[in-house]
Amino acid sequence: MSDLTRLTAAELAEKIHAGEVSAAETTQAHLDRIAAVDDDVHAFLHVDAEGALEAARAVDAGIAAGTAPASPLAGVPLALKDVLTTRGVPTTCGSKTLEGWLPPYDATVTRRLRDAGVPILGKTNMDEFAMGSSTENSAYGPTRNPWDLDRIPGGSGGGSSASLAAYEAPLAIGTDTGGSIRQPAAVTATVGVKPTYGGVSRYGLVAFSSSLDQAGPCGRTVLDAALLHEVIAGHDPMDATSIDAPVPAVVDAAREGARGDLSGVRVGVVRELSGEGYQGGVLRSFEAAVAQLKELGAEVVEVSCPNFTYALPAYYLIAPSECSSNLARFDAMRYGLRVADDGNHSAEEVMSLTREEGFGAEVKRRVMLGTYALSSGYYDAYYGSAQKVRTLITRDFTAAFEQVDVLVSPTTPVTPFKLGEKVDDPLAMYLNDICSIPANLAGNAAMSVPSGLSDEDGLPVGLQIMAPALADDRLYRVGAAYETARGPVLDKLGELEAAK
C-alpha cells in the first residue's frame, strides 16, 4: 500500500501545496487502493479515474505556475455519495430506477468541490434513496465494513464511511436525514458531521425527506471534516431553505479544540439516550468518553429531554410522508427506468409496472407508509401528531441548550451487526437511528467522533455531540479536543491489516 493513502487530508494538502507530492500521484495512489480492495469492500458504485486525474492535473498545473491553490483542500481526492448529482457521471442513488442515468447538471456540493480543486474519485454506495441503516437496501449489493467484512458499514452512507476506513479516500461526502452520516461514521471509527439544516445546499441532492435531508463532511479526523465543511457550506440561492448567514468558523474551532482545553465548556449528557436496548460495551465506551471530557476541563451535567423517546416514531411518519411525495417524480416519463412500453400498456400502467420493478422493498414500504399517514382520515392521528412531536423535541433542545453548550450521547445503541441480521425486520433496523434522529427533527448540528472499540466485541463505537443550529463550531471544538485526548482509533484497523 502506498503511504499517501495513510495520510490525513490536512497532511496531503500541505504536501501537495508545498510541491512535495503531486495531486495526480495522490489521486492515483487512492485509485490504486480502490482497485486493490474495493472488490471486497464495495464502497464504490462508480469510479471516475479519468475525471479525478484530470482535476488533479489541473491543480498540479496551477501549483507549477505559482498560482495560489483554489482552496485549502485543492488536490486532495474525495469520495462522493451517489445521491448528489454529477454532470455526465452516473448517479443512481443505489436504485435500479436510475441505473445508467447521467445527470445534466452538478449539485451545488459537487460544483463547490470542483471549484475547490477537489478530485472526485467516484460515487459511493448507499441504501436506495438513502433509506436504510446498513447499505443492504442498495440495488447494487451491500458495502462491507472494513473492520469485519461480514458486518454492515452503517447506512445509508455506508459507502462513504467504508471508503474512509479502507483508506480508499481521505475525504467523503455523506447526507444525513435521520443519521445517515453519523451512524456509518460510528460503526467504522470515522468522523461524520451533519451540519445545521440549511448550512449546506440541497440543490442537486436527490430528495428523500426535504425538511430533514442535509449533506455533510466525512473524514478520518475532526480537522479534515472541518476543512471539508468550509468547502461545501454556505448560502446558495438555488436552495430556498439555504441559510443566508456566515458559515461557522469550524476549522478555527477544530484547531482550538486540538489544544486540549475544554474549561468553561458545559456538556450535557442526555438521560433518555441510554439504558435499555443499548449494548453494554457501547455504554462503557460512552462513559469513558464523558470522563475524558471532564478531564479536559468540561463541566458535565445530566440533562433530560423527555420527548426524545418519541423522536423515532415521529421520524418514521414524517420521513416516509415526505418521501412518498418526493419519489412521485420517478414516473418513467422524463428520465430513469421505463418498462412495459410495448404499445399494450397505458401510461399509468407503465408507471406502476416501472415503479414496481425499479424500487426495492424498503422504498416501497416507506412510500406506502407515507401515503397512508397523509391520507384523509389518518392525517391528524399520524402525520399531524408527528409534527407536534417535532415541536416538543425542538422545545427539549431549547431548554437543554439553556443549561449547556453541547449535548452528548452514544451515536448508535449497538456496534455494527452482521449483514442480513436485521434486513427482514424493519423495526429492528429503524432502532439504529434512535440517538441521531432528534437533531434532524430540530435542524441542529451533530457529529459522530470515534470513542474507541467496544470491550465485548472489539468493534467501533461513536460519541455523538450535538449543538444548537448555527453553532456547528462547538462540535468541532469539543470533537477535536476529545479526539486528541483519546488518540486515533482507526489506526488499530491499520495494525490489524498490517499484521496479516
Next chain:
Amino acid sequence: MSNISRDEVAHLAKLARMAVTEEELDTFAGQLDQILDAVAKVGEVAGDDIPPTSHAAALTNVFRTDEVRPGLSQDEALAGAPAAEEGRFRVPRILGEQQ
C-alpha cells in the same frame, strides 16, 4: 392491533402507482401493521395545545428578479428520457382505445 388490511395495502399501492405482487401484499400488510402500531405512539403526547412544526428552518418566501438565466438545452433535457421523438418526451398512450 390490525391497523391495516391486505386490501388497504393494495389500495395504497394503487394510489402510489406501484404494481405490487400478491406475495408483496402479504409481506407489506404484516410489516406496515407492525410499523404503524409502533409509530402510533406519537399520539400519546400530541396534545391539542401543541402547535405543529413542518420544518426546522424558519421559512420565508425567497424572491428574486425575473431575469432570464441559462438553463438546460432541449437536447440536455431529453438526454435521459426513456423515449424521445421530434424534440419531445414520448410517452405511452394516456387515453383509452375508445376515446
